[in-house]
Amino acid sequence: MSLTSSDFRKAMGCFATGVTVISVDQGGEVHGMTANAFTSVSLDPMLVLVCVDYRARTHAHLHARKRFGVNVLRSDQQAISEYYARSSEAHQHAEDAGAHFDRTAQGTPVLRGALAYLECRLQRAEKAGDHTIFIAEVEEVVVREGEPLLYFRGQYRGMEKVKS
Numbered sequence: 001m002s003l004t005s006s007d008f009r010k011a012m013g014c015f016a017t018g019v020t021v022i023s024v025d026q027g028g029e030v031h032g033m034t035a036n037a038f039t040s041v042s043l044d045p046m047l048v049l050v051c052v053d054y055r056a057r058t059h060a061h062l063h064a065r066k067r068f069g070v071n072v073l074r075s076d077q078q079a080i081s082e083y084y085a086r087s088s089e090a091h092q093h094a095e096d097a098g099a100h101f102d103r104t105a106q107g108t109p110v111l112r113g114a115l116a117y118l119e120c121r122l123q124r125a126e127k128a129g130d131h132t133i134f135i136a137e138v139e140e141v142v143v144r145e146g147e148p149l150l151y152f153r154g155q156y157r158g159m160e161k162v163k164s
């Protein structure tokens with residue numbers, strides 16, 4: 001029996017994750033993309049990675065701008081995740097989805113009300129199959145109170161406490 005991409009997706013879908021929106025300045029506008037292929041890489045220096053499909057518009061924007069925000073979504077921000085997962089979206093209706101952005105001192109757009117944001121500076125980009133691994137140094141973080149939005153088996157979830 002040969003492994004299919006659907007088998008692979010199903011297996012990876014068992015790995016529950018949080019949900020982020022990658023935010024990048026694009027000529028003064030904010031471009032966002034929903035991403036869960038995000039992880040920490042190193043503590044010293046503080047590095048993270050995000051894997052981006054080479055067909056995503058975000059791919060070119062990250063290469064061009066080299067600075068971006070990783071916004072960890074709160075449990076009530078599912079509409080924002082759905083909005084930034086639409087490839088056809090021109091992003092002029094972001095506010096209807098509840099997405100408002102502030103700018104850091106460096107001019108990086110960051111999502112207002114996200115559970116946390118990390119301001120990142122691109123260090124290197126490694127091609128890997130149909131994605132590119134963007135490795136970036138974390139320059140600034142903000143962490144807020146609240147519960148995360150989760151993604152498991154292709155569906156959004158909330159947190160449930162496990163009995164100890």
Ligand SMILES: Cc1cc2nc3c(=O)[nH]c(=O)nc-3n(C[C@H](O)[C@H](O)[C@H](O)COP(=O)(O)O)c2cc1C
Pocket residue numbers: 019032033034035036037038051052053055056057058059081084085086087088151
């Ligand atoms: C929960 C979720 C997680 C996603 N994670 C990623 C990801 O890590 N990398 C990626 O390239 N696309 C990911 N996507 C798909 C992109 O959000 C989607 O293709 C988006 O339309 C790309 O936008 P862009 O073309 O404006 O960059 C994810 C979608 C969802 C719903």
